[in-house]
Amino acid sequence: MKDRDRRLELLSLNVSDGIDPDWETLAEATGDESERKEIGDLRSLSLIAGFYRQRRREDRTAGVEPGTLWGHLEILEPVGQGSHAEVYRARDTQLNREVALKLIRGAGDRGAPPTLTLEGERLARVKHPNLVVIHGAESRGGDLGLWMEFIRGTTLHDLIQSQGPLSGREAILLGVDLCGALAALHAAGLLHRDIKAHNVMREEGGRVVLMDLGAGTDIDERTQSLSVSGTPLYMAPEILAGGSGDVRADIYSLGVLLFYAVTGKYPVWADTVDGLRRRHACGERRRLRDVRPNLPAAFVACVERAIAPDPGGRYASVGEMEQALSTASGIAASRGAGRAAVRGKADSTWRRIFSRRRTTIAALASGAAAVGIVLFLWPGLLVASHYTVDATLHRVADGAHAQLLPGARVSPGDRLYLEFEASRALHVYVLAEDDRGAAFLLFPLPGQATGNPLPGDMLHRLPPDLHGRRYTWGVSSAGGTEHLLIVASPDALTDFESTLAALPAPQVTGGASALPLDREALSGLRGIGHLLETEPSADPESARPAFSLARRLAGGPERNRGIWVRQIDLVNPGR
Amino acid sequence: MVEDRKPLAGAALPATEATITLVRRARDGDGQALEALCRRYLPRMQRWASGRLPGYARDLLATDDLVQDAFYQTVRHIGDLRAEREGAFQVYVRQTLLNRIRDQIRRPHVMRTLDALPEPDARRASPLEELVGQQTLERYETALARLKPEDREAVVARLEMAGTYEELAEVLGKPSADAARMAVGRALARLAKEMGHER
Numbered sequence: 064m065k066d067r068d069r070r071l072e073l074l075s076l077n078v079s080d081g082i083d084p085d086w087e088t089l090a091e092a093t094g095d096e097s098e099r100k101e102i103g104d105l106r107s108l109s110l111i112a113g114f115y116r117q118r119r120r121e122d123r124t125a126g127v128e129p130g131t132l133w134g135h136l137e138i139l140e141p142v143g144q145g146s147h148a149e150v151y152r153a154r155d156t157q158l159n160r161e162v163a164l165k166l167i168r169g170a171g172d173r174g175a176p177p178t179l180t181l182e183g184e185r186l187a188r189v190k191h192p193n194l195v196v197i198h199g200a201e202s203r204g205g206d207l208g209l210w211m212e213f214i215r216g217t218t219l220h221d222l223i224q225s226q227g228p229l230s231g232r233e234a235i236l237l238g239v240d241l242c243g244a245l246a247a248l249h250a251a252g253l254l255h256r257d258i259k260a261h262n263v264m265r266e267e268g269g270r271v272v273l274m275d276l277g278a279g280t281d282i283d284e285r286t287q288s289l290s291v292s293g294t295p296l297y298m299a300p301e302i303l304a305g306g307s308g309d310v311r312a313d314i315y316s317l318g319v320l321l322f323y324a325v326t327g328k329y330p331v332w333a334d335t336v337d338g339l340r341r342r343h344a345c346g347e348r349r350r351l352r353d354v355r356p357n358l359p360a361a362f363v364a365c366v367e368r369a370i371a372p373d374p375g376g377r378y379a380s381v382g383e384m385e386q387a388l389s390t391a392s393g394i395a396a397s398r399g400a401g402r403a404a405v406r407g408k409a410d411s412t413w414r415r416i417f418s419r420r421r422t423t424i425a426a427l428a429s430g431a432a433a434v435g436i437v438l439f440l441w442p443g444l445l446v447a448s449h450y451t452v453d454a455t456l457h458r459v460a461d462g463a464h465a466q467l468l469p470g471a472r473v474s475p476g477d478r479l480y481l482e483f484e485a486s487r488a489l490h491v492y493v494l495a496e497d498d499r500g501a502a503f504l505l506f507p508l509p510g511q512a513t514g515n516p517l518p519g520d521m522l523h524r525l526p527p528d529l530h531g532r533r534y535t536w537g538v539s540s541a542g543g544t545e546h547l548l549i550v551a552s553p554d555a556l557t558d559f560e561s562t563l564a565a566l567p568a569p570q571v572t573g574g575a576s577a578l579p580l581d582r583e584a585l586s587g588l589r590g591i592g593h594l595l596e597t598e599p600s601a602d603p604e605s606a607r608p609a610f611s612l613a614r615r616l617a618g619g620p621e622r623n624r625g626i627w628v629r630q631i632d633l634v635n636p637g638r
Numbered sequence: 639m640v641e642d643r644k645p646l647a648g649a650a651l652p653a654t655e656a657t658i659t660l661v662r663r664a665r666d667g668d669g670q671a672l673e674a675l676c677r678r679y680l681p682r683m684q685r686w687a688s689g690r691l692p693g694y695a696r697d698l699l700a701t702d703d704l705v706q707d708a709f710y711q712t713v714r715h716i717g718d719l720r721a722e723r724e725g726a727f728q729v730y731v732r733q734t735l736l737n738r739i740r741d742q743i744r745r746p747h748v749m750r751t752l753d754a755l756p757e758p759d760a761r762r763a764s765p766l767e768e769l770v771g772q773q774t775l776e777r778y779e780t781a782l783a784r785l786k787p788e789d790r791e792a793v794v795a796r797l798e799m800a801g802t803y804e805e806l807a808e809v810l811g812k813p814s815a816d817a818a819r820m821a822v823g824r825a826l827a828r829l830a831k832e833m834g835h836e837r
Contacts, residue, residue, distance in 0.1 A: 104774070
C-alpha cells in the first residue's frame with residue numbers, strides 16, 4: 064500500500080472513531096493537491112458523522128434521565144448501550160443497594176421474544192460464585208428490566224487489550240474458574256452460547272464473573288432449529304454451519320476464549336461470517352503452539368482439544384476440561400473441598416495478577432528513550448481515542464507571548480507555559496528532561512490546588528495559578544536539548560505516578576520549577592533547562608525512566624486505553 | 639453490572655436476522671411485526687431526517703409523520719427482499735426516505751408558504767447543507783451511490799446512523815466490532831476518493 068493510501072486509511076479510521084485531528088495542519092503538510100482535497104472531503108465526512116453522533120447522544124440522554132425511577136430502582140447513570148438493551152447503574156431504593164439494570168425499552172409489545180426475562184429466569188436457576196447474581200426481572204410499562212449485582216471491574220477483553228495476553232498459568236486459573244461457572248450452568252440444564260472475553264468480568268477484588276446469558280438456551284431446546292446467536296469468532300463450527308449445539312459448543316467457545324487470553328488472537332479468523340465458515344470448512348486455523356510456543360504443553364493440549372473442529376474430539380464435559388486444566392497447573396482438582404481449594408488459589412492469583420499488572424507499568428520504567436508517536440504521522444495529529452487534545456507550548460518574553468514549535472530555541476531566563484484543552488476530563492502529567500538524563504516533574508506538583516483530572520472542554524494554563532498569582536516554568540540553565548513530555552489519560556496512571564514520585568519534586572517556593580512571572584524571582588531557581596553537574600550517561604536512554612515509560616504507553620497496548628503522549632524537543636544551546 | 643462502555647450482547651436473535659424476518663412478516667401484513675420494526679427504526683430514521691430537512695420544511699411538515707409514513711410505505715412495498723444484511727435494508731429505507739423528502743420539499747404549497755417566511759434563503763438549507771455546503775453534500779450523495787453495497791452500508795450505518803461498532807458488526811454481518819471498524823475505515827477512504835472524482 065502506498066504511503067498516501069495508508070495515510071488516507073488512518074485518517075478515515077480517525078473520522079470513524081470520532082477523532083478530530085488538526086485538519087489545517089494535515090492539509091498544509093501535504094504537497095499534493097489531490098491529497099489535500101481528499102483531506103478536505105474527509106473533514107466534511109467528519110462533520111457529518113459528528114452531527115449525527117451528537118443527535119444520537121441527545122436522543123440517549125432524553126431516554127432515561129439520571130434520577131428517574133423505574134419501579135423501585137432509581138437510575139443513576141448509563142453504563143452500557145447495545146442494539147437491544149441499555150444498561151444503567153441504578154439504586155434499589157427498597158434495599159438501598161447498587162444494582163445494574165438492563166433495560167429493553169418498549170419491548171413488551173414487540174414481536175421479539177422477551178429475551179431479558181428469559182435471561183433472568185435462566186440465571187435465577189443457578190447460583191455460583193463465578194456467575195453474575197440476578198436480583199429480579201420485571202415488565203413495566205412496556206419496558207423489560209433485569210437487575211443484577213453491579214460489578215466494578217473490567218472485562219477480560221479490555222484487560223487483554225490494555226495489558227497484553229495472560230501468562231499460561233494465569234489463563235489456566237481463569238479457565239478453572241470459568242469451567243466452574245459453566246459446570247453450574249450445564250448442571251442446571253442451560254447452555255451459555257455467548258462465551259467471550261467481553262462477557263467475562265474481573266472484579267476489582269479479583270473475582271472472575273461470567274455474565275450475559277441473553278443468548279443462552281435450555282439444553283432441551285438444542286434439538287430444535289436454533290438461529291445463530293452469539294459472537295461468530297467464538298462459535299463452534301457446527302453452530303456456524305447452522306446445526307444445533309450442546310455443551311461441547313460452550314466448551315469450544317471457552318477454548319477460543321483461552322486461546323485469545325494468551326495470544327490476543329483467535330484460532331479461526333475472517334472478515335465475514337461466510338469467510339469464517341469457509342475457513343472452518345477448509346480446516347484453516349492457527350495452532351496455539353505456533354502463535355505462542357512457550358506455553359506449558361499440557362495447557363496447549365487442553366486448549367487444542369477444546370477447540371477441536373469435531374465435537375467428538377472435544378471434552379465431553381466442562382468437568383473433564385477443568386480436570387485437565389488443573390492437572391496442567393499442578394493443582395489437584397476435585398469436587399467439593401478440592402474445588403474450593405482450587406478456586407481460592409485462583410482468586411488469590413487473580414488478585415496477584417491484578418496487582419502485578421498494575422505495577423507492570425512502573426516496572427517498564429527501565430527501558431529506552433521516549434519519542435512522542437504523535438509526531439510520526441503528521442504534526443498535530445492526535446492519536447488518543449475517543450477524545451481530542453490540543454496542547455501548545457508558549458514562551459513569555461518581554462510581555463509578549465509566542466507559541467513554541469518543536470525544535471524551537473530556548474535560553475536561560477525564558478519562561479514557558481502550556482495551554483491544554485481536551486474534549487473530556489483527563490489526568491495530565493508534564494515532565495521535562497535534558498540530554499544528560501536529569502528529569503523534573505512539572506505538573507502536577509504536590510501542594511498545588513489545581514490537580515488531576517483537569518476538566519474537559521475548557522482551556523487550562525499550566526503551571527496553574529497559585530494563591531491568585533500566575534506562574535511559569537523557568538529555563539535556568541543551558542546546554543543541549545530539552546525534552547518536554549506531556550501525557551494525558553482518561554484514568555489516573557497510578558503506577559506512572561509512582562515513577563514520577565521518584566523524580567526530583569521541586570517545591571513551589573524556594574527552588575521551584577514553577578516560577579512567578581516576576582522576573583526578579585528567576586535567579587537561582589531550577590527550570591526545565593537546568594544542568595546537572597554529571598557526566599552524560601553512557602546509555603542516556605536508560606537514564607530516562609519516565610520518558611521510557613511514556614514511549615511504551617504510547618506505542619504499546621496501553622495506547623488502546625486512550626493514553627495520549629506528546630514530546631516537544633527544544634534546543635537550548637546557551638547564549 | 640459493568641462499568642465499561644462496551645455494549646452488552648444480550649439478544650437471542652442477532653438484529654440482522656430479526657430485522658429481515660420482521661420485514662418479511664410486516665410486508666405480508668403482520669401488524670405486530672410492523673410495529674416492532676417501527677420501534678426499532680423510527681427513532682434512528684427520524685434522527686437521520688432531522689439533518690436533511692430544510693428549516694422551513696421542518697416547520698411545515700411534521701418530521702415524525704413524514705418519516706413514519708415513508709417507513710410504512712417502504713416496508714409494505716419493499717417487494718422481493720434479497721438483502722441478507724440489516725445494513726442493506728437500512729440503506730434502502732434511508733434512500734426511500736431521502737427521495738420522499740426531496741419530493742415533499744418540492745411541492746408547490748410548501749414553496750408558496752415559504753414566500754411568507756422571513757429569511758427564506760437561509761432556511762432553504764438543511765442542517766447538513768449548512769454544515770458542509772450544498773455542493774459537498776451533493777458530491778457525497780453521488781459518491782455514496784457509486785460505492786459497492788457493502789461500503790455504502792458501512793458508511794450509512796456509522797456516519798449517518800451513528801451506530802456503535804458492536805451494532806455495526808451485527809448490521810454489516812461482521813464477526814467482531816474490530817472487523818466492523820476496519821470495514822468502515824476502508825469504506826470511508828474509498829468514499830473520499832470517489833468524492834474527489836466528483837469535483
